[in-house]
Amino acid sequence: MACTGGGSNAMGIFHPFIEEDVDLFAVEAGGSGMKVTDKEALHSATLCSGEEGILHGMHTKVLQNKYGQILESSSIAAGLDYAGVGPELAYLADTGRLKPCNSMDAEALDAFNDLCRLEGIIPALESSHAVAYVKKAASTGELGDVVVINLSGRGDKDLETVMGMRK
Amino acid sequence: MKISDKFNELKKKKKGALIAYICAGDPSPDATKEYVTALVRGGADIIELGLPFSDPTADGPTIQAGIERALNGGMTPDVYFRTAGSLKVHIPLVVMTYYNIIFKRGLEKFVKDCAASGISGIIVPDLPPEESGELAGFCNKNDVDLIFLVAPTTTDERLKRILTEGKGFIYLVARLGVTGARADVAESTRALIKRVKTTTPKAVGFGISNGKQAAEIIRSGADGVIVGSAFVDIIASGKDVPARLEALAKDLKEGAAQG
Ligand SMILES: Cc1ncc(COP(=O)(O)O)c(C=O)c1O
Numbered sequence: 001m002a003c004t005g006g007g008s009n010a011m012g013i014f015h016p017f018i019e020e021d022v023d024l025f026a027v028e029a030g031g032s033g034m035k036v037t038d039k040e041a042l043h044s045a046t047l048c049s050g051e052e053g054i055l056h057g058m059h060t061k062v063l064q065n066k067y068g069q070i071l072e073s074s075s076i077a078a079g080l081d082y083a084g085v086g087p088e089l090a091y092l093a094d095t096g097r098l099k100p101c102n103s104m105d106a107e108a109l110d111a112f113n114d115l116c117r118l119e120g121i122i123p124a125l126e127s128s129h130a131v132a133y134v135k136k137a138a139s140t141g142e143l144g145d146v147v148v149i150n151l152s153g154r155g156d157k158d159l160e161t162v163m164g165m166r167k
Numbered sequence: 168m169k170i171s172d173k174f175n176e177l178k179k180k181k182k183g184a185l186i187a188y189i190c191a192g193d194p195s196p197d198a199t200k201e202y203v204t205a206l207v208r209g210g211a212d213i214i215e216l217g218l219p220f221s222d223p224t225a226d227g228p229t230i231q232a233g234i235e236r237a238l239n240g241g242m243t244p245d246v247y248f249r250t251a252g253s254l255k256v257h258i259p260l261v262v263m264t265y266y267n268i269i270f271k272r273g274l275e276k277f278v279k280d281c282a283a284s285g286i287s288g289i290i291v292p293d294l295p296p297e298e299s300g301e302l303a304g305f306c307n308k309n310d311v312d313l314i315f316l317v318a319p320t321t322t323d324e325r326l327k328r329i330l331t332e333g334k335g336f337i338y339l340v341a342r343l344g345v346t347g348a349r350a351d352v353a354e355s356t357r358a359l360i361k362r363v364k365t366t367t368p369k370a371v372g373f374g375i376s377n378g379k380q381a382a383e384i385i386r387s388g389a390d391g392v393i394v395g396s397a398f399v400d401i402i403a404s405g406k407d408v409p410a411r412l413e414a415l416a417k418d419l420k421e422g423a424a425q426g
Pocket of ligand 1: 003005007009126152
């Protein structure tokens, strides 16, 4: 279970498991909703809703409009806020090897609080998206007995954002 | 008009070419028609008409701002080809855009649209030659030139490939970094002009803004200069734009012609 923006932490943790009998979940940023306009997306869920394109030298999935203009993406987590995704992840999603999913801003914030309170760990807002998805998926039966969440970073850097949201 | 015909014509007169870039639709499609006419009056030999892309990685702040004005003014690939097709100019037109715009439209359709609207060359700064085979195939079939860029950092191996496959002219990137007007001519620019040995015309861009620089570049062995940001700056000011575009084109053309 890894949060996925551009996909470097995600591909890093997935890599040793690709040949194993292990489910892989790429948790993208659902932002404030899965809506898009001609110019922007309220989310950054490229694997979930992007289309084939070329961005920054990569042939991959991209958030774009019908003319190929790149959409302004959005997420509470700056590290997930990207309109493209690594091509290796796009390939694994296309072949069905990994499951793209997403958590919303508000769900990530809740998960951030939970992990702080229950474990004394301050997770990065990026990583909080993965924690949030585990919380959701725990009740749907899509998870096995053992779940690995990649806590890709510390949340000290995000305290200002989180405190700001609380006001 | 074919790009090679234009360069041959200038070669006979022993004159350097002025290639003028503006972004189509900046700030509106109608303004573009007026501005192109002004540039031609000033002496532009080739017009490079940008087709705006939201993430122009090769462009500096000046052209980025122009692209944004164009997108806000409603420029799309459909409007672009209509605008280009309605230009009544008798010099070559070249499109500069980024690969996702071409990819999304469909490579073949894009090239055919170019041919149908009088565009004789394509510049795609984010398409490396190694990945260009498919687009080059459609270009060759439709008699449209695929123009490649050479930077000071281009390896000898890649340069060799660009010189064999590049059509129209070779676009020499005068300096590292993005587009934007500068006052001087870098030593590395002269070195690059010397390093690139080919019978295909060589045009230098990135940072040229006045006639003195243009003359220096032509004197150093280039066949043309490409000027963008200096024109886009005038458009951004919104003041007396056609007359000032024409005056700057005249200054640059005089420089390129004496060089
Ligand atoms: C803490 C943290 N986690 C995850 C990411 C993004 O991960 P990936 O590159 O796998 O999308 C970032 C990116 O800045 C980050 O700061």
